[in-house]
Amino acid sequence: MMGNLIKAEMRKILTTKSWWALLIPAFAFAFLFSLGWGAITNDINDYLGSTDAQELASLVGIELGALPVGLLSLAHGINIGAFFPVIFGVFALAGEYTKKTITTTFLTAPTRGSALTAKMLTYIGWGALYGVVVVAAASLGTLLTVDDRGLPSAGQWFGVLGAGILATTLATLFGIGVGAVWNSVTGPTVTLAIWMLVVENVLVFVSFGWFGIRWLGGLLPNGTLNGIVGAIGAEAFGAAGLSVPDQIDKDFQWLMQYTAGAPGAFSWWLSALIFFAWTMVFFLAGWAANQRRDIT
Template sequence: MGRLIKAEFRKTLSLNTWWILIIPLVLVAFWMSFAWGRITNDFADWIGSGTARIIAEQAGVSADALPVGLLSIAHGVNIAQLVPAIFGVFALAGEYNSKTITTTFLTAPNRVSALTAKMITYILWGALYGLLSFAVSALATAITVDSDRLPTGGQWLAAFGATVLAYILVTLFGIGFGAVLNKVVLAVILLIGYFLIVENVLVIAMWNTTDVLGAILPNSTANGIVGGVAAEAFGIDSINLPGGVEHWDKLGLQLSAGAPGLISWWAAALVFLAWTLVFFVGGWASNQRRDIT
């Protein structure tokens, strides 16, 4: 297994994909966090009035001392997590496209060993992308957010851990999604379109009817892993919001944490893990039977 994992790393490092994708990852994570870092300083003023004041008082904290920097981090890493998802698409679909999958399967004892080595390799890649994304978002946040509004030590660690977990899961999700479709271009277009547009429009359009979609659909739950850490600091998840909060105020508050309809971070992680398993197992099963000639 060690040799198979080493071969997978050599394979990915021999291509330009891994470092080309770092460019949009860094740019998106930095500038989204930079923009939200600016916004969150104004948010701290807004949170001292209206609905937000009720939540702040219920949490027993001063508006000026709220760690609004967590919102900046959440938005940066959440948008940038599309990058490892796209990277994951190339794991299997890319090999079928380039015809290298034949060598991969024929040089391994069996397909299960080859796919397991690939899974382990891309878990490590996902963690590396998560580390880089968090570092860039944290830098942008530290630059733009006042020191008394930055996360505490424990909150920094929680956001970091949630980021790495989310990036590992979205990478595996991308592998499964690409493996099921088995077409790189189609998988990438559908991923970007669904994660950035389709689901967000659907959740907001259906908000008056139901707010549960954000707690069960893949994009929102992927965002809810890091967003849930930010929401926990403010008490703005679906469970903890006080009953007097208006329906659309609830949406606005949850969007500020990066995930409409979000629940707790661990619940979001479990739901998105279920989505990841659906596609990953589906892709795994289809590749046990797929012709490589």
């Protein structure tokens, strides 16, 4: 029965335009952002003759002029690309309410729980697909612009691939939860776009600049989603993780995290855990709401 429900979910997705209408800009934005950041990050290795850079390099045991600055390009490309599976997830359940197909979905499944489980499993697969596409786009942009000396190692690249797939998968589930709670497509799409792309970034920047709060981005939804990949670059620069040298100036550490696209991130895995908690809050709330919601 579950297999049939998953097949039905796949047909619903493939007969709509949303999957490719969001996948194309996800690829395009990831590619363009990594392309732009790749050109910028080359200047970072050129700058490494400064005293600050020498001090940072000696503290974290890295070679001057050979920092894996390509990780910054990858992170910024993947982070912007990860926004699109969030919106794709919103369509999963909220889109059915908008199109008035939710009644058929619930009435043809044994229980609402089984229908929602099939939807979750299907969209996990789609979230992983978004991750592969977004990482590929960011990798292409990075390879085209970052000098050989700044490219990540093979191990770092595979780590980014895994983190990127994890990020987009959780992003999709997060979107499903928000859409399920809201029971609308337009409302959560507009709100999430404003919050994730504008409001939260302003809050993080202002809280640091005016109040010296460095950890806010490591707790808010967009910051933790970005931190899953961005913290890998920050850790490579010695500015994140559990072994940050005490000698590094905390403001300089935050600036390096910000450059890596993960301001306030504690580590990549802790960012993943915190964003997973945000995802479960909305996903379980949406699950509970749809167990009781009237579909007539």
